[in-house]
Amino acid sequence: MCTSIVEVVRAEGAGKSMDGWFPVSHAVVSYDHPNHALLDDAIIIDFVNQDRGPGARAAVELTLESAKALQGALARAIAAAEAEENELPRLRATAA
Amino acid sequence: MAYESMIAESVTIPGNNHEPISAYAARPMGPGPFPGVVLIHHLPGWGEFYREMTRKFAHHGYAAISHNLYHRLGEGHADDVAAKARAEGGVADDQMVGDTEGAVEWLRAQPYVGSKVGLIGSCSGGRQAFLYACRRDNVDAVVELWGGRVVQAEDDRPAKQPIPPISLTKDLSCPLLGLFGNDDRAPSPEQVDQHEAELKAHNKDYAFHRYDGAGHGFFYYHRPMYRVEQAMDGWEKIFAFFSKHLAG
Numbered sequence: 527m528c529t530s531i532v533e534v535v536r537a538e539g540a541g542k543s544m545d546g547w548f549p550v551s552h553a554v555v556s557y558d559h560p561n562h563a564l565l566d567d568a569i570i571i572d573f574v575n576q577d578r579g580p581g582a583r584a585a586v587e588l589t590l591e592s593a594k595a596l597q598g599a600l601a602r603a604i605a606a607a608e609a610e611e612n613e614l615p616r617l618r619a620t621a622a
Numbered sequence: 623m624a625y626e627s628m629i630a631e632s633v634t635i636p637g638n639n640h641e642p643i644s645a646y647a648a649r650p651m652g653p654g655p656f657p658g659v660v661l662i663h664h665l666p667g668w669g670e671f672y673r674e675m676t677r678k679f680a681h682h683g684y685a686a687i688s689h690n691l692y693h694r695l696g697e698g699h700a701d702d703v704a705a706k707a708r709a710e711g712g713v714a715d716d717q718m719v720g721d722t723e724g725a726v727e728w729l730r731a732q733p734y735v736g737s738k739v740g741l742i743g744s745c746s747g748g749r750q751a752f753l754y755a756c757r758r759d760n761v762d763a764v765v766e767l768w769g770g771r772v773v774q775a776e777d778d779r780p781a782k783q784p785i786p787p788i789s790l791t792k793d794l795s796c797p798l799l800g801l802f803g804n805d806d807r808a809p810s811p812e813q814v815d816q817h818e819a820e821l822k823a824h825n826k827d828y829a830f831h832r833y834d835g836a837g838h839g840f841f842y843y844h845r846p847m848y849r850v851e852q853a854m855d856g857w858e859k860i861f862a863f864f865s866k867h868l869a870g
């Protein structure tokens with residue numbers, strides 16, 4: 527490969543490929559030549575299942591700016607989700 | 623107008639350690655002998671572009687083969703298979719050398735192939751083509767198209783690519799043609815300078831052409847990086863180079 531910019535993390539959830547839904551095992555984030563987006567290089571995010579064939583893949587190819595916007599949206603959504611989750615124990619305690 | 627025709631087909635060849643791998647071969651119809659060309663595909667995969675490039679060589683009178691370095695990763699769309707390869711850090715250099723040697727030997731064994739075989743690759747395949755020609759002496763000419771990571775940084779020594787190809791320059795076994803874009807970052811112009819200095823230091827037979835107004839992958843007509851003038855000139859140089867070194 528030409529850039530060597532690849533980050534791999536474990537991921538749990540489900541992704542949708544051309545063949546339908548599959549359980550996700552990893553997320554792969556790279557900056558390299560996209561296959562489809564009309565860019566020289568792109569942030570490529572692949573949600574894959576490494577125990578299955580290459581087709582178990584949900585992919586996006588984004589501009590750097592789009593990736594930064596996504597990073598911000600993820601951070602905001604995660605912060606809101608954690609606030610929501612932290613509220614649950616209090617509600618359960620009140621109900622009891 | 624003279625009748626022309628070619629055959630292009632999938633084949634299975636012995637790869638590294640004689641493991642079967644898939645390949646795509648194209649040649650003009652007729653008894654030959656045709657000079658041979660082995661194509662090493664780029665990081666984005668063993669896909670349509672390399673099929674077309676293989677047929678392009680057949681159109682120009684070569685028996686050509688493009689082997690699938692990603693064969694062991696499983697069946698699928700070329701971009702999905704390439705994504706799997708990327709996540710796994712590409713293919714190991716040793717395995718690539720074995721697979722490419724299999725393609726060279728397969729080609730040389732065909733009755734319609736003459737005595738000369740060339741090698742060409744782009745992007746990661748450009749690096750691999752140069753590396754192969756340094757580690758083996760059974761190709762007669764090699765073309766490196768914007769090979770990324772021929773020069774590897776000090777902290778870039780992954781287990782699959784432990785040796786920077788530039789360090790093997792003294793063993794380059796055949797003439798080399800290199801095409802590069804001056805706007806490329808991998809390889810950067812400075813890295814191409816280092817590559818060229820090493821070739822000079824070892825008195826190797828090489829020709830580098832470095833294009834202004836072009837970056838990486840300027841042959842890829844389906845990508846925004848395509849540069850028609852530089853690409854057309856580059857193809858002329860490739861065919862002149864192979865015509866000179868693969869004749870007879």
